[in-house]
Amino acid sequence: MSSIVILTIFVLSVFIGFEVVSKVSTTLHTPLMSGANAIHGIILFGAIMVADKSTTTLTTSLSIAAIVLATVNMVGGFVVTDRMLEMFKGKGGKK
Amino acid sequence: MNSNLYALIGLVVAVCFIMALKGLSAPKSARRGNLIGAFGATVATLSVFFAPGAQHHNTLAIIIAVAFGVIVGVPAARKVQMTQMPQLVALFNGVGGGAAALVSIVEYLSPHEKNTAATIATVFTVVVGSISFSGSVITFLKLQEIMTTRPVVFPGGRFVIAATLIGTLGTAVWVVHSGGNTPLLILGLLSLLFGVLFVLPVGGADVPIVISLLNAFTGLTVAAGGYVLNSTLLIVAGTLVGASGTILTRLMAAAMGRSLFGTLFGAFTAKPQDVAAAGEARPVKSGSPDDVAILLNYAQRVVIVPGFGLAVAQAQHTVRELADLLTAKGIDVAYGIHPVAGRMPGHMNVLLAEANVPYEQLVEMEEVNPTFPQTDVVLVVGANDVVNPAAKTTPGCPIYGMPILDVSQAGNVIFLKRSMRPGFAGIENELLYDAKTTLLFGDAKESLTKVVNSLKAL
Numbered sequence: 058m059s060s061i062v063i064l065t066i067f068v069l070s071v072f073i074g075f076e077v078v079s080k081v082s083t084t085l086h087t088p089l090m091s092g093a094n095a096i097h098g099i100i101l102f103g104a105i106m107v108a109d110k111s112t113t114t115l116t117t118s119l120s121i122a123a124i125v126l127a128t129v130n131m132v133g134g135f136v137v138t139d140r141m142l143e144m145f146k147g148k149g150g151k152k
Numbered sequence: 153m154n155s156n157l158y159a160l161i162g163l164v165v166a167v168c169f170i171m172a173l174k175g176l177s178a179p180k181s182a183r184r185g186n187l188i189g190a191f192g193a194t195v196a197t198l199s200v201f202f203a204p205g206a207q208h209h210n211t212l213a214i215i216i217a218v219a220f221g222v223i224v225g226v227p228a229a230r231k232v233q234m235t236q237m238p239q240l241v242a243l244f245n246g247v248g249g250g251a252a253a254l255v256s257i258v259e260y261l262s263p264h265e266k267n268t269a270a271t272i273a274t275v276f277t278v279v280v281g282s283i284s285f286s287g288s289v290i291t292f293l294k295l296q297e298i299m300t301t302r303p304v305v306f307p308g309g310r311f312v313i314a315a316t317l318i319g320t321l322g323t324a325v326w327v328v329h330s331g332g333n334t335p336l337l338i339l340g341l342l343s344l345l346f347g348v349l350f351v352l353p354v355g356g357a358d359v360p361i362v363i364s365l366l367n368a369f370t371g372l373t374v375a376a377g378g379y380v381l382n383s384t385l386l387i388v389a390g391t392l393v394g395a396s397g398t399i400l401t402r403l404m405a406a407a408m409g410r411s412l413f414g415t416l417f418g419a420f421t422a423k424p425q426d427v428a429a430a431g432e433a434r435p436v437k438s439g440s441p442d443d444v445a446i447l448l449n450y451a452q453r454v455v456i457v458p459g460f461g462l463a464v465a466q467a468q469h470t471v472r473e474l475a476d477l478l479t480a481k482g483i484d485v486a487y488g489i490h491p492v493a494g495r496m497p498g499h500m501n502v503l504l505a506e507a508n509v510p511y512e513q514l515v516e517m518e519e520v521n522p523t524f525p526q527t528d529v530v531l532v533v534g535a536n537d538v539v540n541p542a543a544k545t546t547p548g549c550p551i552y553g554m555p556i557l558d559v560s561q562a563g564n565v566i567f568l569k570r571s572m573r574p575g576f577a578g579i580e581n582e583l584l585y586d587a588k589t590t591l592l593f594g595d596a597k598e599s600l601t602k603v604v605n606s607l608k609a610l
Contacts, residue, residue, distance in 0.1 A: 058382060060269070067375065070388050073170055074395025081177035081400070083407050083516075086497035090400055091241045092176045092186050094367050096169050097393045098244075099193055100252045100374045101218075103381050105200045107258040108214050110207040116258045117210055121217045123254035128221020129228075130248035131197075135190040136229035137240060138176075142183040144234075144505040 091138040098131025153202040161199045162385040168192025169389050173396055196385060234503055235463040238495040239295035242363045246288025249370040252377045253281030257336065259380050266331050273379040275324045278336065279343045281373040284366045286347030291359050291366070294351075295495060301359075304352040313349045320346055355551075360496040361405050361412070368397025407491040411553075436572070439590040441602035444531075444566055447590070448474075448603070449610050451528035451564075453484040455520060457557055458504065460494050461534015461570065465596035468507030471533060474604050475513065487513050488520040488530075488557050490538035517557055524561035532559065532567045534596045540581045549579050565589045568599050 081089055104127045108120035168188050175185015197218075201211070225244075232240045256277035260266075293299045306312075320342040327335040354362050371393025378386025405412045448454060462471060475485045487509065493500035504514060524530070532539055543554045559565050565588055572584070583589060592599050 058384070063379060063387065066384060066387055067391055070375075070391035071395045074173070074392040074397075075399055077170060077174045077392075078177050078396040078399050078403075081403065082179070083403075083491045084498045084501050085177060085179060085182060086400065086404055086407070087238070087241075087499050087502065088182060088186075089173075089176045090364050090367055090397070090496070091237075092172060092182075092189060093371070093393045093397055093400070094241055094245045094248070095186075096172060096189055096193070096389055097248050097252075097367075097371045097374045099165075099169075099196060099386065099389045100248060100255060100377060101193075102196045102200050103255045103374075103377050103383060103386050104251055105197065105214055105218075106203065106381055106383070107255055107262070108210050108217075109200070109203075111209060111258065111262070113261075116261050117213070119254050119261075120258045121210070121213055123251040123258065124214060124217040125221045125224070126247040126254070127251035128218050129225035130244045130251060131193055131225075132222050133225030133229040133240075134244050134248075135186060135193065136226055137232065137237060137244070138186045139183065139190075140229065141234075141237065141502050142186055144502055 088138055088141045091134060091141060095131055095134025095138055098127055098134050101127035101131050103127075153199075153204055155204040158199065158202070158204055159384070161195060162383075165192040165196040165199075165385055166388040168195075169392055173392060234506055235460070235494075236296070237502075238360065238363065238499065239292045242288045242291045242295065242366070245363065245367050245370055246285045246292070249281040249284025249288065249366070249373055251281075252370065252373040253278050253285065253340065255377050256281070256380050257340070260336060261333065268328065270380055271328050271331065273376045274336075275327050275339065276376045277373050277380065278340050279320060279324060280369050280376070282340050282343035283347035283350065284370045284373060286344040287351040287362070287366050288347075290348055290351040291354075291363050294354075294359055301355070303355040309349075309353065313346070316342060316346045316349055360492065361401060363496070364397060364401040364404055368394050368401060371395075371397050404497050407497050436584055436591055437587075437589060439566075439592055441592065441599060442606045443590065444592055444603050445606035445610060447529050447564055447566065448478060448483070448531070449481070449607060451478075451483055453486075453523075453527045454478055454529045454531060455486050455488045455515075455524070455527050455559075455562070457488045457490070457530060457532045457535050457539060457559060458493060458500055459533060459535020459538060461536075461568075462596050463494060463500075463503045463534070465534065465598075467533065467597035467600050468504060468509070470597050470600040470604065472507050472509050474600055474607070475509070477604060477607055485513065486515045486520060486523075488517065488559075489514050490517050490535070490557055491555075493535065493538055517555060521558050524558050527562040529564045529566060530559040530562040532565065533600070534568060534570075536569075536581055537579070539583060540579060541583055542579055542581065545582075546579075551579060559583070560586065560588075563588065567591045568596050569593060570595060 104123040111117045111120050172185045172189030175181040256274045260274045294301050323339040327339055371390050375387050375390030478485050489500050491497050539557050539559045542549050543551045543556045
């Protein structure tokens with residue numbers, strides 16, 4: 058990929074990131090932080106990518122460690138966010 | 153798999169993540185948004201096994217590692233008490249940052265031609281990922297109260313931090329210049345150290361802002377990792393989290409009345425504090441559960457200010473019982489919710505929602521503050537910093553400038569506290585010594601149960 062394409066993707070993503078959360082209410086700060094936290098667990102994708110082509114013991118062990126950490130981040134993140142949000146529904150109120 | 157199809161799946165996943173963040177910013181769509189994000193992440197993880205050019209080395213080990221991660225992560229997320237959730241999020245964030253740093257290191261160690269741009273991205277990932285990892289571990293220790301929640305400042309601290317920073321930057325240049333492995337190892341270690349030093353001077357009340365900031369850092373780390381691996385998906389996802397995390401950090405800082413700059417560079421400006429000069433025993437007025445019940449019984453309007461102590465004592469249900477009882481007596485009851493009641497913005501709403509407190513009774517700070525002069529009794533349950541007038545009157549104290557609930561405007565203030573111990577920010581509260589303040593010592597749940605019983609007897 059050429060650098061200019063990557064720069065374009067990066068800049069557009071920055072604007073989307075700014076835009077999508079600009080009107081969030083304080084009530085949702087904690088779940089939103091937790092959800093965004095789960096999303097960067099997508100580094101699991103990268104961890105599997107490097108583990109897949111690793112041939113030495115050192116790089117394999119490091120990438121396996123990365124997979125474990127990234128899975129905890131991703132799966133744990135989504136589960137805990139869901140638990141938090143579960144409590145917001147089913148109340149008598151407007152939310 | 154065909155490489156166009158593979159790229160298309162990446163695009164779908166990126167769209168899922170955008171929709172997830174969008175969904176999470178509105179209460180109605182939040183849960184669905186999170187599930188869309190989880191769906192996208194699952195699709196991405198499965199697709200990588202079928203990537204064009206996949207070597208299929210270590211497939212079994214990879215699957216076992218993922219399974220192990222699930223076995224660790226899911227029970228932790230399911231079993232954690234809602235009160236301890238902020239530190240769990242911090243920990244998850246930290247391991248994500250660590251994973252991103254490891255991924256870049258592996259790619260760097262793999263035999264292939266190194267180009268300068270990729271090496272710079274690797275350096276960025278290692279530095280920021282390591283800071284995020286060690287910094288998050290420190291925030292975890294602070295929130296779990298394994299270590300002190302006060303700012304940790306030692307003499308000459310700012311010079312040590314500055315030296316570490318310069319050392320880290322110097323080593324970064326060295327790595328890019330030499331392309332060697334030893335410099336990269338040193339760089340990782342220095343960054344870990346910097347992460348620790350960076351978070352240590354942050355006071356308890358500012359920890360949530362730091363978690364949010366480190367979250368944004370990890371996002372950017374993942375984006376840089378995407379550049380190293382030439383993966384559009386990682387670039388987009390990481391950048392989204394980095395950008396939204398930055399905005400969220402600013403919103404949080406604004407909600408708490410903190411300057412982001414002051415929080416971040418606290419490390420460089422913090423001075424050792426004079427610790428509780430007036431630690432002498434001063435007279436306070438303490439009352440019995442019966443006194444409190446009588447005060448409440450003859451009130452017309454009662455505002456309950458819940459704090460972290462309520463959550464720790466698991467008194468949410470008892471406080472709701474008390475509120476129901478008062479409402480039945482025709483007393484106007486509201487909960488005054490400070491934006492950062494609990495440990496993080498919105499944390500208290502989650503905790504009270506767990507106890508089925510009706511949403512209409514939860515009143516935000518801006519709305520409840522003007523009503524305090526018409527309020528007869530304020531019941532402060534396990535809160536301290538959010539009602540501490542020092543935030544207004546004492547420049548230089550760690551919470552100065554934070555908006556507070558003006559409970560001193562009310563007719564009577566009742567504090568349910570375990571002890572005279574100061575709150576999370578570690579500051580003395582003058583309000584405790586005020587003439588209209590009554591203290592009821594003990595575990596919040598036990599005290600509330602006694603108050604409920606005496607109210608029933610009245």
